[in-house]
Amino acid sequence: MSNSVVSDLVNRSNRLGSDPRVTNYAGGNTSAKGVATDPVTGQDVELLWVKGSGGDLGTLTPKNLAVLRLDRLRALVDVYPGVDREDEMVAAFDYCLHGKGGAAPSIDTAMHGLVDAAHVDHLHPDAGIAIATAADGEELTHEIFGDSVVWVPWRRPGFQLGLDIAEIQAKNPQAIGCVLGGHGITAWGDTSAEAEQRSLEIIRSAEAYIEERTRALAAEGGHPFGAVVPGFEPLPEAERRERAAALAPVIRGIASADRPQVGHFTDSDVVLDLLSREKLAPLAALGTSCPDHFLRTKVSPLVVDLPATAPVEDVVARLRSLHSEYRQAYQAYYDRHATPDSPAIRGADPAIVLVPGVGMFSFGKDKQTARVAGEFYVNAINVMRGAEAISTYRPIDEAEKFRIEYWALEEAKLQRMPAPKPLATRVALVTGAGSGIGRAIAERLAAEGACVVIADLNLAGAQEVADALGGPDVAVAVEADVTSEQAVAALVRETVLAFGGVDLVVNNAGLSISKPLLETTVKDWDLQHDVMARGSFLVAREAARAMIAQGLGGDIVYIASKNSLFAGPNNIAYSATKADQAHQVRLLAAELGEHGIRVNGVNPDGVVRGSGIFAGGWGAQRAAVYGVPESELGAYYAQRTLLKREVLPEHVAAAVFALTGPDLVQTTGLHVPVDSGVAAAFLR
16 A cells, blocks of 8 residues: 555655646645555554655655654654744654654654644645735635635744644634645645645635736736836846846855855846836835745845946946845844854845846855745745735744744754865856867866856757756856857856856867968968967956956866977967967966966866867877877877876866865966876976
């Protein structure tokens, strides 16, 4: 029986979790009760399978379920010490686990175990939370649902809330679920299908009621968010995104004052509509309500109070002023509610920044966290709109928010998280990353925790690399011609819109044509200098603009060559442009140091295996110069080195990581040879 119970639970969870109208990412939880055989006694035992802490319904698998003995879980009622000590019950759940117990039980486990129903869904639908946060939510619940859905006053998630819902269910046997004040909904059923159907019935009924009231308001010329404020309307898309790209590095620097953050930009119609209307400021000040929302968005966003057409420099100045005010207000919020045993303040920077006419910037410890924070604020906007259409938006009060944000259990969850990788929160831009050395560098940087922009002339190749690295929460592909000033500016714009800014640039794009001096044409010369000398200059210049705006420092790495020092035959154009790149490293290190931007280089020997340059004809040309078969060129290069070892793309990638990781932070203006020892290319 247990296999079918688990299978039905997982399938139901995935269906519910895949619909953003039903619940948000990682929000809510589902459960099922059933019978399994105790391997010790051979007797049947009642078990509870419930989504564990930190899981997501849409992607739930059996390993994400906590498995508890129902008799032991329900026996905790007899030892419950009361609401002032209810946090102790979370540790007690460990004594109720069956076998290894699966995932760690969440704070909502008591709700699922104590409610007398075989299947329970606890969800965070926007429509349900709109009713839960309406000033007259209890009356609206009765008006919409009659006695089939019961109002439960706000209580922080925990053991007592489980007891409350169980008592209300027992007193209302006709009820199919409840609305949890300020929070969400819970539904139950005798079968998995019935629980799911009841959850959807509650949600769809709430949606229909809100839609009807919204239409009625519109018929009277009204809007839940009030009238459009002149000058705050959305800018045209092209202008909007250009302004967003100009502001993104500044805003990321603001959001990273306490600790570095990755950014995400959203300019959906839902966001732009709120930003254009008269209730923006008062509603934003009220903050979000559902605990899952404000744990990711903070109690309130930072809102720019200038029109969409204000000069960018005025917006930047205002952002800096508002940031100072925001930090002071957040510190005051912490001081108002902190007790001697509260966790230390976790940082006073905003997680959400709203810019009228432009959109929303959200931030987190990685791209997924930043994206999800933005998604949660979109959920909150939907909640506010629904609540204002049917009543007045009234979220839980500030003190309750603090109790959850600085909850000891939440702090313990944060402390259990693995240590961040060395390049976590860093945004890397790698040119020529669709193959060869560039691909290896992108793979290494992503493996070390960076978000990576895969820039390449070959968009299909770049996209394949980005997909292999994990998709848009890790890497994005951008088609880029580094010889074009406009294309490079667009590349950096796409980078900052994708991840909020840029911290680490690798100038890797290159090509080579091997010819004697007398056969080298002006076209040969110009092409190589355009791609490598000019291209590196353009990329470094545009990236430096963003880095300076961020105020977070940064790294620029040039993949030069041992040929920048070594005078080999038949190689005038390539070697000259590599020497140009090598000196750019020194020049930019001297110029950008005051901004905390380090500039270094890597000088590889010929990298044959996996190289796009060598595969494109360079290998055949160099093999002809040295009089060896092309298939033996790598071995030939290796034999002329001191170490007698072939240089591979991953060796170059390792040098890039060494230069940009945590161990060489005082190093700038350096060229690292990755050539297995070519004495003629020694730097001294």
